Amino acid sequence: MTTALPARVRATAAARDLLTTLRSRHGALMMHQSGGCCDGSAPMCFPAGEFLVGDHDVLLGLLDLAAEADTAAPAPPEGDDAVPVWISGPQFGAWHHTQLIIDVVPGRGGGFSLEAPEGLRFLTRSRPFTDGEIAALAAAPAPTGAQVEAGAVPAVPGEPVIVADGAAAGAACALPD
Numbered sequence: 001m002t003t004a005l006p007a008r009v010r011a012t013a014a015a016r017d018l019l020t021t022l023r024s025r026h027g028a029l030m031m032h033q034s035g036g037c038c039d040g041s042a043p044m045c046f047p048a049g050e051f052l053v054g055d056h057d058v059l060l061g062l063l064d065l066a067a068e069a070d071t072a073a074p075a076p077p078e079g080d081d082a083v084p085v086w087i088s089g090p091q092f093g094a095w096h097h098t099q100l101i102i103d104v105v106p107g108r109g110g111g112f113s114l115e116a117p118e119g120l121r122f123l124t125r126s127r128p129f130t131d132g133e134i135a136a137l138a139a140a141p142a143p144t145g146a147q148v149e150a151g152a153v154p155a156v157p158g159e160p161v162i163v164a165d166g167a168a169a170g171a172a173c174a175l176p177d
Contacts, residue, residue, distance in 0.1 A: 002042070003153055004049050004136070004157075004158030004159060005136050005137070005156075005157050005158045005159075006029065006099060006129060006133045006136065006137065006157055006158070006159055007061055007062070007157035007159055007160075007161045008060040008099060008100065008137065008142055008154075008157075009060040009099070009100045009101075009102065009122065009161070010059045010063075010083050010100070010101045010102070010159075010160070010161050010162070010163050010167050010169055011063045011101070011102040011103070011162055011163070012069075012101065012103045012104065012162070012163055012164070012166055012169070013069040013162060013163070013164055014104045014165070015063075015102045015103055015104045015122060015166070016063065016065055016067070016069075018104050018115060018118065018120055018122075019045065019063065019065055019083055019109045021067075021118075022045060022115060022118075023065060023080055023083075025038040025114075026047045026114055027047055027048065027080065027110075028047065028048035028080045029045055029046065029047065029048055029080075029083045029085050029114070030046050030047075030048045030049070030050070030083060030085075030086065030090070031043050031044060031045050031046070031083060031084070031085045031086065031102070031122075032046070032053075032057075032085075032086045032087070033043050033060070033070065033085065033086070033087040033088075033090050033091065033100060033124060034049050035087075035090075035091045041122065041124065042121065042122060042124070043085070043100075043102050043113075043122040043123075043124050044112060044113040044122075045113045045114045045115055046112075046113070046114065047114070049086075051086070053086055053145040054088075054089075054145050055101050055144060055145045055146035056087075056088070056089035056090055056144055056146070057086045057087065057088055057089060057144065057175060058086065058092040058143070058145075059084055059085070059086055059142055059143050059144070059145070059148055060085045060086065060087055060100065060142060060154075061084075061085055061142075061154050061157065061161065062077050062083065062084055062154060062161070063077070063082070063083040063161055064076075064077035064081055064082065064083075064084045064161055064162060065077070065080070065081045065082075065083060065100070065161070066081040066086070067107050067160065067161060067162040068162065069160070069162050069163055069164045070160050070162070070163055070164055071116060071158055071160055071162075072158060072160045073092075073156070073160075074156075075156060076153065076154075076156050077109055077130075079107065083152070085096045085100075085102070086145075087100075089144065091115070092142070093095055093118050094139075095126075097128055097129055097134060098126045098127070098128055098129065099126060099127050099129055099133075099169075099170075100121075100124050100125075100126055101125040101126060101127070101163070101166050101169045102122055102124060102125075103120070103122070103123050103124075103125050103165075103166050104120050104122060104123065105120065105121060105123050106119065106120060106121075107119075107121045108121060111150045115136065118158075119145065125129070125166040125169070127169065127170045140155040141156075142154060142161060155177055
């Protein structure tokens with residue numbers, strides 16, 4: 001049996017809604033999964049192009065701000081509906097076996113991230129990929145910054161990139177009610 005290509009990154013409907021609000025204020029967006037330092041390991045949101053992507057950073061995927069929750073898209077998002085999500089190469093090496101699920105919780109966002117004044121913050125939840133999913137992903141490597149600069153695009157996953165909530169996506173670390 002062949003495993004459909006899983007998304008390396010997904011977002012909850014609440015995260016999509018916050019991203020849509022931020023896009024209306026700041027224009028096209030991008031995200032970077034922080035590896036630590038000032039803002040911990042939170043996903044950071046920036047105006048598109050405001051975070052310098054390195055040659056060895058990895059493009060996890062494109063969030064689709066026009067997508068309905070729990071509906072797989074047949075094609076990649078276009079224009080300002082596409083929110084690229086990046087991670088550093090070394091951090092990707094440590095997390096390559098894990099699906100990242102970007103969610104939103106109450107609280108103050110990271111000082112450099114656009115949601116900081118909103119009273120909400122982005123949070124990364126995760127779940128480990130199955131052996132079948134790891135095999136499927138190995139056949140469709142995530143492009144690096146250098147490869148994207150040369151025209152590469154990430155593969156379109158066979159599952160929704162927007163999910164109703166973290167629990168629906170199988171997040172291993174859901175918050176208690």
